[in-house]
Amino acid sequence: MSEAIKTDVIIIGAGPCGLFNVFELGLLDLKCHLVDILDRPGGQCAELYPEKPIYDIPAWPVISGQELTDRLMEQIAPFNPVFHFNQMASELKKLDNGHWQLKTDADTVLEAPVIVISAGGGSFMPKKPPIPGLEEYEGKSVFYSVRQMEAFRDHDLVIAGGGDSALDWALNLQPLVKSLTLVHRRDDFRAAPDSVNKMRALVADGKMKLVIGNIKQVTGENGQVESLSVKTKDQGDIDLSCSRFLAFYGLTMKLGPVAEFGLNLHENLIPVDTEKFQTSEPGIFAVGDINYYPGKLKLILSGFHEAALMAQEAFRIIHPDKKLRFQYTTSSSDLQNKLGVNDKDAA
Amino acid sequence: MQINVTDQNGKRHELEAIEGWQIMEIIRDYGLPIKAECGGSCCCATCHVYVTGDWLDKLYPMRDDEDDMLDETFDREDNSRLSCQLIMSEELDGIELTLSDGARP
Numbered sequence: 001m002s003e004a005i006k007t008d009v010i011i012i013g014a015g016p017c018g019l020f021n022v023f024e025l026g027l028l029d030l031k032c033h034l035v036d037i038l039d040r041p042g043g044q045c046a047e048l049y050p051e052k053p054i055y056d057i058p059a060w061p062v063i064s065g066q067e068l069t070d071r072l073m074e075q076i077a078p079f080n081p082v083f084h085f086n087q088m089a090s091e092l093k094k095l096d097n098g099h100w101q102l103k104t105d106a107d108t109v110l111e112a113p114v115i116v117i118s119a120g121g122g123s124f125m126p127k128k129p130p131i132p133g134l135e136e137y138e139g140k141s142v143f144y145s146v147r148q149m150e151a152f153r154d155h156d157l158v159i160a161g162g163g164d165s166a167l168d169w170a171l172n173l174q175p176l177v178k179s180l181t182l183v184h185r186r187d188d189f190r191a192a193p194d195s196v197n198k199m200r201a202l203v204a205d206g207k208m209k210l211v212i213g214n215i216k217q218v219t220g221e222n223g224q225v226e227s228l229s230v231k232t233k234d235q236g237d238i239d240l241s242c243s244r245f246l247a248f249y250g251l252t253m254k255l256g257p258v259a260e261f262g263l264n265l266h267e268n269l270i271p272v273d274t275e276k277f278q279t280s281e282p283g284i285f286a287v288g289d290i291n292y293y294p295g296k297l298k299l300i301l302s303g304f305h306e307a308a309l310m311a312q313e314a315f316r317i318i319h320p321d322k323k324l325r326f327q328y329t330t331s332s333s334d335l336q337n338k339l340g341v342n343d344k345d346a347a
Numbered sequence: 348m349q350i351n352v353t354d355q356n357g358k359r360h361e362l363e364a365i366e367g368w369q370i371m372e373i374i375r376d377y378g379l380p381i382k383a384e385c386g387g388s389c390c391c392a393t394c395h396v397y398v399t400g401d402w403l404d405k406l407y408p409m410r411d412d413e414d415d416m417l418d419e420t421f422d423r424e425d426n427s428r429l430s431c432q433l434i435m436s437e438e439l440d441g442i443e444l445t446l447s448d449g450a451r452p
Contacts, residue, residue: 048390121384130421162418185418250419252393253384268452298386 004111007033007082008318010102012089012258013119015043017288017303019072019081021116024311026079027327027335030318033082033110035089035102037123042069044120047251058301068300078340084108088123092261092284100283114314117261117270117279118288118303121253129160129249131218140223142245146173151244154178158228158240160215161248167191169246170208171198180208181240183230187212211240218245258290266292276313277306283317285310348435352396353445354379364435370396370444371430382452387431392416394430395423395450399443406433420449 009025011018014036022032040046045054045065053062063071087104092115095101102110126144128134134142146152146169157177159170162184168191174180182199187210189196202208213232220226227241255268264271264280269292272278277285287310288303296302315324329335336342348364352374362377364370371394374381382393389412398406403426409417413432417423430444 044385048385049388052388052390127419127421190415249421252391 004101004109005033005082006111007031008112009033009114009116009314010035010100010110010112011116011118012036012102013043013117013288013290014038014041014083014085015118015120015288016045016068016072016300017120017307018043018116018118019069019076020304021118021287021307021310022076022079022081023072024307025116025314026076026081027329027338028311028315028324029338030114030311030314031081032079033084033112035084035087035104035108035110037086037088037125039085041073041083042066044253045069047124054300056299056301078338084110088256089119090257098283113283113318115284116310116314117258117284117286117290118307119255119258120289122258122268122290123254123256124251125254125256126247127249127252129215129247131215134218137218137220137223137225137245141220141225141243142218142247144247146246149173149176152177152246155244156242157181157244157246158183158215158242159246159248160184161250162186162189162191163248163250164191164195166246166248167195167199169248171195171202174202174208177244179242181211181242182208183211183213183215183228183240185212185214211238213238272306275309277310278313285314348437348440350374350435350439351441351443352377352379353443355446355448355451364440366435366437368435369431370433370435370439370442373435374430374444374446379446380452381430381446381450383431383450385431389413389416389429389432392420392429393450395420395447396428396430397424397445397447398426398428399445402439402442402444403428405438405442420447422447422449 008030009032011021011034014034050066087106090105091103093101099111099113100115152173153176156179158181160183170182203210213230215228216231217229225245227239230238270279270286272286272291274293279286287306289298327335350362350364353359364373369387371383384393385391413429417427
């Protein structure tokens, strides 16, 4: 097991609320590590609606999910947060010294006196197609993500899906594999046009196949896939023999291991008080869409407010002997130093 | 005004509807099993419903983004719609809908 990384606060989830936690905690000199299952910051804003305009962020009449994420990243940059992407927070336990130890599914071990759960609607997990018996093959010859490209070398590979993940991996893996077939429901792709053009060129050159249809059945033995049965519009049912199957049907949110952390839950949400946004476990906070209290509204701005109040109590837990002084960024040279704006903005 | 919603277990519910609301919101407000994880912004497909019979023709036509999202489901039919894209109006009084399995929370 790797050695524990020690920090002040571990934040689960790097969506807008997770990022703003860093800001409020940073103003109080608290250092943060963030864990997120996605490969980049932004959470739902980045994964579900990067292009969609948001109209209810104070002082931003309109801002896209991606732009909001980018602005928050810029705002928290002075506090040097450390990100652990592509990892799911999987286990939480209390240590003898009163601190919390968080393990991820990539074996990262973090230790801190304070945990903030800002996991939104939960972890983004792959949508699984309703193919009977598919679970027998998962992790053996059927996958929903690529961890190592080498694992596909010289295989007969089928990729399903029409988005960027499906197209990007088709293009990346094509030179390695023995054969490649892309299966999509219709002959129209949501992926970037450039990737679609490259894919079509490979199909035209006979370097890969494109099949329009729905995968209905899997056959194989002992977890080793041998063929997939595809229902097509123009050719009827066809069988594709293959030794690896990669399915990219998008992501959906599930609460996941957070449900096993031993916290009280209310319909898959985490109840908190409205003074500190602390959960049933002292030192564990929940901020943003994942928390619940009377009158809760699932708005980004609610999460921002919650982050500010959470940070006050986090400070008291981490520095029980220090007095917390409330300061404004407009007037406090101390805060301005932390933000790195004092020199250039000083009168 | 009302909408009639059959849930994934085949039970039919008569819900009082409010003009101008997304039908997804009405269903969610009654506590029926609908995930609606993106909150009604046509960014997921977890408010997917089937529209019964002639009611389909009374709906505002589907936009491309709804079409794309429905394509991500595994149980799309010719009468599939995303209920977040259906706005309650007088013409839809009495509409019959069935919740898809993919909308289950």
